[in-house]
Amino acid sequence: MGDLDGKVAIVTGAGRLRGIGRAAAVELARMGADVVITGTGRSPDRYPPDEKAVGWRDVESTADQVREQGRRALTLTVDVSSADDVQMMIDRTVEEFGRVDVLINNAAFARGPDRVPILELPEDIFQRVVDIKITGTFLCTKAAIERMIAQGDGGKIVNISSTAGKRGSASTLAYNASNFALVGMTQSMARELGPYGINVNCVCPGAVDTHRMDDIDREVRWGEMAEATPIGRNGTDDEVGAFCAYLCSDAASWIHGQSININGGTVMEH
Numbered sequence: 001m002g003d004l005d006g007k008v009a010i011v012t013g014a015g016r017l018r019g020i021g022r023a024a025a026v027e028l029a030r031m032g033a034d035v036v037i038t039g040t041g042r043s044p045d046r047y048p049p050d051e052k053a054v055g056w057r058d059v060e061s062t063a064d065q066v067r068e069q070g071r072r073a074l075t076l077t078v079d080v081s082s083a084d085d086v087q088m089m090i091d092r093t094v095e096e097f098g099r100v101d102v103l104i105n106n107a108a109f110a111r112g113p114d115r116v117p118i119l120e121l122p123e124d125i126f127q128r129v130v131d132i133k134i135t136g137t138f139l140c141t142k143a144a145i146e147r148m149i150a151q152g153d154g155g156k157i158v159n160i161s162s163t164a165g166k167r168g169s170a171s172t173l174a175y176n177a178s179n180f181a182l183v184g185m186t187q188s189m190a191r192e193l194g195p196y197g198i199n200v201n202c203v204c205p206g207a208v209d210t211h212r213m214d215d216i217d218r219e220v221r222w223g224e225m226a227e228a229t230p231i232g233r234n235g236t237d238d239e240v241g242a243f244c245a246y247l248c249s250d251a252a253s254w255i256h257g258q259s260i261n262i263n264g265g266t267v268m269e270h
Contacts, residue, residue, distance in 0.1 A: 002032025003249045008097040010089065012080055012140060013107030015039030015058035017051045018210045020160060021106040022062045023241025029069035031245055033102060036093045037062045040107075041077035048211055072097070080107045080136030090143045099151055102248045103144040105137040105182075106160045111212045114174040126174045133178035137185060145193060154197025156248040159186050161259060163206045163267040179204075183259040190257030199256050201247050206263025207234040229264030 009028045014021030014037045025035045039059040047056060057064075063073035074096045079085045093100055109129040114121065137159055148155035164172055165179030186202035193200055207213065207225045216222050226234045243262055246252055261267055 002030070003251070004028060004102070005032035007033045007101040007248075008036070008093060008099050009033040009102035009104065009248065010036040010038070010093060010100060010140075010144065011104045011106060012038045012078065012136070013040075014062050015042070016211045017048075017054070017056045017061070018237055019212075020205065020208065020210060020237050020240045020244070021104070022065070023237040024104050024106065024158075024244040025062055025073075025241075026065045026069065027238075027242045027245035028102065028104075028248065029066040029071040029073070031249065032071070033248075034072040034074075034097050035063075035066045036074045036076060036089070036097070037066070038076045038078040038080070038089060038107070040079065048214060078107075080105075080140055081131040083139050086136075086139040086143050089140075090147060094147065100144050100147040100155070101151075102156045102158075103140060104158045104160065104244055104248075105140055107136050108133055108160070108178075108212075109174075111175075112215055115171055117171050118173050121173060126177075129174035129178050130181075134181045134185070137182060141189060145196075145198060148198055149196050154199070157189065157193070157198060157200045158244050158247050159200070159202040160244070161186075161202050161204045163204050163261060163263050165202075165204050165259065166261065166267050166269045186259055187257050194256060199247070199253060201252075201255055201257070202259035203240065203244055203247070204259055204261045204263070204267075205235060205240050206261070206266045208237055208240055209234055210237050229266050231264045233264060235262065235264060 011025045014025045037059045059075040066073040161179040161182040165183045168176045190200040
């Protein structure tokens with residue numbers, strides 16, 4: 001018996017071979033949940049070389065890994081900043097699996113064009129970062145909790161922020177803004193939803209070896225980032241995914257309203 005047997009989880013932004021969303025989806029399945037996996041429907045010509053090399057198929061490959069755990073999977077193409085898309089996601093989940101118990105808000109704008117000085121940051125890029133991370137989390141949470149509250153037996157929500165939600169830095173204005181917002185949103189959600197038995201927490205990863213970090217120089221800069229951590233290494237998607245899934249377990253039911261760093265000690269601010 002798994003801790004999440006009979007539960008249904010939704011993980012947004014979970015179509016990458018190297019990604020926190022994929023890792024969380026697989027760990028949730030290992031713990032017994034059926035999993036809904038969303039992605040943006042990206043074109044295969046945009047896949048990184050390692051995905052092309054193994055014949056990766058975006059959310060369908062993540063779904064295969066979920067099914068390897070003996071659980072059911074549903075894949076959906078969803079723009080989390082669209083209320084219509086988000087409602088379709090909830091409707092299809094309930095149609096397929098009958099309920100919603102877990103939501104992991106992981107979708108985010110692709111790293112790169114937003115990492116520029118303020119004077120060089122286009123308004124549309126700033127807005128897109130905010131739309132996906134902040135508006136997307138709002139819309140997905142609003143739609144999911146309506147179902148959770150109606151079911152009457154609680155639920156779990158995990159928002160994926162970053163150490164950039166704890167400490168600002170130059171040339172990351174949009175990213176800092178959206179991730180700091182998630183920390184505050186988590187606290188507000190937790191105070192409001194706790195009486196319904198819905199746990200809400202936030203995870204703040206540091207440097208994790210995912211596709212998002214592929215613009216980092218792996219010859220020098222990646223090693224420097226590892227050396228900057230007290231434990232001397234960067235993180236893995238499996239580590240962060242497993243922690244997200246743990247927060248959805250009964251063992252974590254008294255952890256509530258927290259934004260928890262998982263970064264090897266690079267940022268220790270609450």
